[in-house]
Ligand SMILES: Nc1nc2c(c(=O)[nH]1)N[C@H]1C(S)=C(S)[C@@H](COP(=O)(O)O)O[C@H]1N2
């Protein structure tokens with residue numbers, strides 16, 4: 241019997257050698273064609289949606305007034321394992337992903353399940369701009385002007401039943417478009433598709449956003465086009481990208497990173513400077529673009545809005 245082991249990869253530890261091999265395989269597989277033709281071709285593909293802008297955006301009372309991370313940083317330093325293990329690959333490799341047409345199924349424990357196309361979704365919900373922090377377990381953070389609408393507005397439409405205790409989210413699973421999902425090419429990294437979950441009260445919290453853009457523009461593919469989650473008080477891995485399925489469920493979903501390394505990544509993933517990750521401290525973070533590290537705030541600075549969701553739970557179990 242052939243037993244394939246998952247490589248011992250974590251969210252932040254990919255050896256340069258693994259990256260080197262990964263890049264070589266892309267080139268050898270013909271995926272990247274000739275290196276010289278790569279960049280112009282991709283730019284042409286991206287241009288189709290690039291021009292789109294959101295207008296008449298509502299302002300959000302949830303926004304921070306901290307200095308924004310530049311668009312170029314947000315759109316070029318990414319975690320999106322479907323498009324490579326390093327931070328540089330997604331901005332190149334995600335450009336081939338087709339984000340139109342795109343359908344999202346909202347189903348499970350609800351009275352009014354629906355499958356809705358992204359265009360209808362954009363038309364049905366009032367978009368607003370919310371400036372949120374996103375913080376990664378790897379201790380970098382950004383301040384991003386997201387465009388989107390509260391997840392609760394969509395969940396209300398499907399009328400969850402009493403059995404709906406959690407929400408499970410899934411990313412597109414399409415190895416033809418997402419080279420990181422091709423097992424032959426990469427071996428196992430995560431079990432695809434990428435899965436995330438929230439407890440119902442977290443999902444309904446007004447801070448939880450479904451985002452379709454940033455900086456007033458349509459979401460770049462590398463940031464999770466055409467629609468991704470933003471949960472600002474949790475580590476970045478909760479903010480699942482390129483969602484095709486939102487399912488109301490009774491049992492706590494097994495999210496991808498918890499499945500990969502349960503002792504390192506939990507279900508809750510609340511930002512907590514007092515609980516160290518097994519292999520590093522989480523007390524400080526580096527804002528992308530800054531040199532000095534700053535103190536990490538409990539719940540990423542959103543304690544006032546969300547700490548009460550976890551009353552009576554041991555904060556040590558909320559990683
Ligand atoms: N489908 C999918 N969603 C994902 C990831 C991923 O690899 N695949 N990475 C997560 C992690 S670890 C982080 S830190 C954020 C990064 O979002 P950004 O690139 O927009 O900053 O996306 C999250 N969502």
Ligand SMILES: [Mo]
Nearest residue numbers: 376377476477
């Ligand atoms: Mo992350």
